[in-house]
Amino acid sequence: MRYGPAILVGRLTRFAARLRKPGGGSAVPGLIVNKIAPGYLKRTLSGFPQGLVVVSGSSGKSTTTKMLVAILRAHGVEVFTNPSTANISQGLTSALLERADWRGHVPGDMAVLEMDEGHGARVMEGVDARVVTLMNVMVDQIDRFHDSEMVAGMLARIAGRAHEAVVVNADDAHLVRLAADVRSDVAVRRFGVSQAVLDSSPRGLGYTETAADRLQPGEGVLVEGVDGRTALINDGRSFITTSLPARGAHYAVDAAAAYATAKTVLGERFSVQTANQALGAIPAVFGxxxxxxxxxxxxxxxxxxxxxxxxxxxxxxxxxxxxxxxxxxxxxxxxxxxxxxxxxxxxxxxxxxxxxxxxxxxxxxxxxxxxxxxxxxxxxxxxxxxxxxxxxxxxxxxxxxxxxxxxxxxxxxxxxxx
The missing domain is CATH 3.90.190.20 (Mur ligase, C-terminal domain)
Structure with missing residues (x-):
């Protein structure tokens, strides 16, 4: 009952926004609910039985989140997730309202959420995550993020909320340094590309600073080859050849991130075959x-x-x-x-x-x-x-x-x- 009135106001706002502009107004209900019930977002994110998984970084969040959700659902996990356009606080709240009952409860075993770097650092204040996955640090939105160190600092704040594991891109020098400072009771898992894959991308993979050393087989989830929309991935025990939703090594990196995160979250329940089938079946995220x-x-x-x-x-x-x-x-x-x-x-x-x-x-x-x-x-x-x-x-x-x-x-x- 605590959030019942706020949920009602949010849903009425959503209804009115969609009457005015079909398909639009998605963030407005969340903005209003956050104003009248500021604790709703944090309380709800903390209430999923199997916890919260957060995906953040400069690029690749949307595709990685979609891949991860597909793998988890293929393993029988009921997942709540947010659309790629709802990765800031009001958008997250609006996404929760889409599924919430009249008391504000959102069904699901686990939440897997893409989060904007800046907003995510604020949203995660007071919220614990089981696992945080960090994609990369790039020169991005210089009107918001003045330099890459600023972005890395925001991602470090998000990573600091993880209580089980942090999954990082081992090819991003900022994230390599961030991983070295993760608390000793929190595991660090890695994904990355082989030297051959990096060499086949003459302009690099877009990171502000690429790490000097490549991930080696057995040290994490490694992309060993990319051919158009196909990637060869080595998790240290198994090789899989999986289809990608679009061309390019950066999509193979997204697949490796999703695979590594699912493996971390599921533990002994993780199936290589199930993960590969799920990865190969998902369509591209819009755009x-x-x-x-x-x-x-x-x-x-x-x-x-x-x-x-x-x-x-x-x-x-x-x-x-x-x-x-x-x-x-x-x-x-x-x-x-x-x-x-x-x-x-x-x-x-x-x-x-x-x-x-x-x-x-x-x-x-x-x-x-x-x-x-x-x-x-x-x-x-x-x-x-x-x-x-x-x-x-x-x-x-x-x-x-x-x-x-x-x-x-x-x-x-x-x-x-x-």
Missing amino acids: RGERTTVRGQQVEFVLIQNPASYQLNVDSIEPGTSDILFAIGSDVRDPSYFWPTDASSLGHVAIVTGSKAHEAALMLAYDGVEIDRVEPDLGRALDDFLAAPAPANGVKTIVFSADAMRRTRAHLGLTGAE
Whole structure:
């Protein structure tokens, strides 16, 4: 009963928000509940019988969380999780409201939550996690995170709430140093890539500082090979060849992180075969290399969020792809943020669009990319792009920033949960 009135107000707010904007307003109910019942989020996160698992870092959180949830559910664990767009405090509360009964209780054996680095550090104050998984530290959102040391400090605060284990990327130097300071009663588990995989990524994997040494077989979950959408993973006892939801070594790293975390959480219940089947069956998270059919056209969506993800994801687009729409929205306050990257591999872009279309077109032009048209109106650009004939090579590909992704989703009617 303690949170009954707050739950009622939150649900009424959610109903009103969805009447006003179908598929939108997801964070508003959580914002209101957090105001009138500030203890609800922390109390609920602490109430799952098999505990809380948190995934955080600069990049890869959404895909890793989805992979981890799939593995755990395949092992029979009832998991509560949050959509990838609900990784800050009000979004987390809104996600809980979706499942809560009138008393505020959320069913599930375990919660597995993706958390934004900054908000997660605040949310986790006073909340214990069984396991915390940390993906990486990248140059990201410089208007929020002024330097990489700041991000590493936030992740250290999240890791400090783990009481069973911390799972870290052994190729990220910031996280290697963080792991060395974990309390002695908390286990440290690792994942990473082999030297051969790193060497096959000439631009690296985007970390602010890559560790000098590679993880060796038997020291953790190791990605030994990547070929397109297939990865070879060695957990020290078994080798698996698993399918990835999208191309690129960074998706193989996400798979290794999910595998290592599931193995840590499940202990003796963990099945290599079950984990591999679950990994190979999941689709891409929306925008992260996902392919779907829209208006009769097959389309691939590629999300770029920071210079590292920009570079990794642009490089992963199939060579020779002829029809590309490039959209930069208002979330990129200063497009010079992306100038250190190199998009020359694109070769040709059909339309550059979004609120920062002209700045983006200039950046692409300096990379030697041919551009057919600059159209600031995103809706018009999407309509024209999808109405054009099927491409000569590859599939139609839409590259977008987070704001442009949300607007694209809404314009195309893709309003279901991610």
